[in-house]
Amino acid sequence: MRYMMLIHHDEAALAAAPQKELWAEYGAFNEALSKAAGSTSGERLQPSSAATTVRQASGKTDVLDGPYADTKEQFAGYFFVEAKDLDEAIAWAKRCPSSKYGSIEIRPVHEQTGNWK
C-alpha cells in the first residue's frame, strides 16, 4: 500500500533542538527512505508564518495570512512510503526524526485499482 506521511511540527520545539544533530539525523533518514522504502518524493515546507489561506464562499474570496488552523503543531512537510501494511508505515513514522518534535499522520493514498475489492 502507498501511504502519505504528513509531518506536523511543534515549531518551537524544533527550533530549540540541537540543529546540527537534527539535520544530520534527517540526512540519514532521507537516505534510508529513498533506498529502502522506494520513496519517490517528499518536501519540507517553510514555517507556518509563511502560510496564506484562501477560501471562497458565495462568490466572495477570503484571503487570510496564516495557516488553516492555528494549532500548536503545524503542517511542515510530507513524504510517501510504499509499505506492506500499516505496521510498516508506522515503523517509518517512528524512524522519522520529526516524530520527536511533533507528530506524523499516516494516510493511505486512495487507489483506484490494485486493491482487492
Place this chain on the structure above:
Amino acid sequence: MSDGGEARRAAERVARDSYGRLVAFLSARTRDIAGAEDALADAFATALRLWPVDGVPDNPDAWLLTAARRRQTDALRRRTTRQAGEEHIKMIADEIEAAAEAGGDIPDRRLALMFACAHPAIERGMRAPMILQTVLGLTAIDIAAAFLIPPATMGQRLVRTKTRIKDAGVPFRIPDKEELPERLDAVLEAIYAAYAKGWGEIEDGATSALADEAIWLGRLVVTLLPDEPEAKGMLALMLYTEARRTARRSPDGGYVPLEEQDTSLWDDSLILHAESLLTAANSAGPSGRYQIEAAIQSAHIARRRTGNANWPAIVALYDHLMRFTASPVVALNRAVAQAEIEGPEAALATIAPLADDKRMASYQPYWAARGHLLTRAGKRYDAREAFTMAIGLSTDEAVRRYLVSKRDRLGPLD
C-alpha cells in the same frame, strides 16, 4: 442446565468455531472482514438453527461452504449479489479442497484476526467488541447489550472499525518477537474486558454468556500461543474468578464478599485447571500482570484447604503488582490484605494518601473498604460516613443492600 441444553451449546460452539476460522482465513487474505462476514452470514445463521437439532455435520467447514454457495447461487439469480461474496466463497472452496488433500483443516488465522482487532490503531473500546463479533460471530445486538450501548450505535461502530482496518491497511499477522509482548497485552486486555463485562452483571443472561465466550477465547489464545505465560496467566485469572460465580450470591440473591463465601460452593475443577495453568505460566517465563493477579487469586483460594487465605503472600504479590501498575486500586487492595496481618489502623494509615486522589472520590470499592476498616478500628462515625458514600456510589442492587446492612449494624450513633 439440562442435557438438551448442553448438546445445543456444544453444537453452537462447533458452529462458532468453524465460522470464526472461515472469517479469519478470508479476512487475513483480503483484509475485508465485512465481505467475509457477508459471504458466510446466512450459512452461519442456518447452522446455528439446524445443528443443535439435527446434530453437528462431519465436516462443519464444508457444510458452511456448501450452504454459503447455495445462498450465493440464489442471490445470483436475483442479481443482488456482491462480487466480494463470490470471490470469498471461491477462496474457501479452494482452501477446503487443498486442506482435504493434505488431510487437515484450513489454516487457523484467528490469532492474526485478533491481533488486527486489537491493533494500536484501533480504538481501545472497540477491540473487545470486534473480537467478539469476528471470531465468535456474536451479533451487534448481543455485544451492545453487554457493553450497555444502543445496538444501532454498536453496529455503526463495528462497521466503521472494519472499514478502517481495510482502508488503513491494518495487518493480519502475529507480531514479531520484540513487539509481541506489548501487542499480545492488547489482545488479552480486550478478552479480559469482555470477561469483566460478563462478570459484573449477574442476573442477566447475555452478560454471563459473555463470560463463557471470553473464557473460550482465552483458551483459544493459550492453544494458539502455547509459549506465552501471560496468556496462561490471564486464562487462570478468569477461571479462578469463574470458580466462585455461584458462591458470590446467597440463595436469596444477597451479595457475599470473598472472605465470607462458602468455599464448598467453589468449583473444584475450574480451580484445579487454573492452578495448573498458573504453575505452567510461572515456570515458563517472567511474571506479568495477569500471572500476578492469578497468583493473588490462588493465595485467596488457599482458604479452601487451610481455612485461611495466605495474607502475607497476598501482600507480597500486591507489592510486586505495584511495580507493573502503580494504580491506587492496587494500593487499596494491598491495604485490605495488610489489615489482615497488621490490623485495620495500619491499613488505614497506608491508604490515607488516597484520600487526596480524585479518582478515589467516585470509586465505590474505596469507600466500602474504608467502611470495613473503620468499623474494625471502632471508628463508628467515620465508618458510617464511608459506608454512606459507598452506598450512594453502588450500581449493583445486591451490593447496595449488603452495604446498607453493614451500616445498620454499626448501631445507633449518639
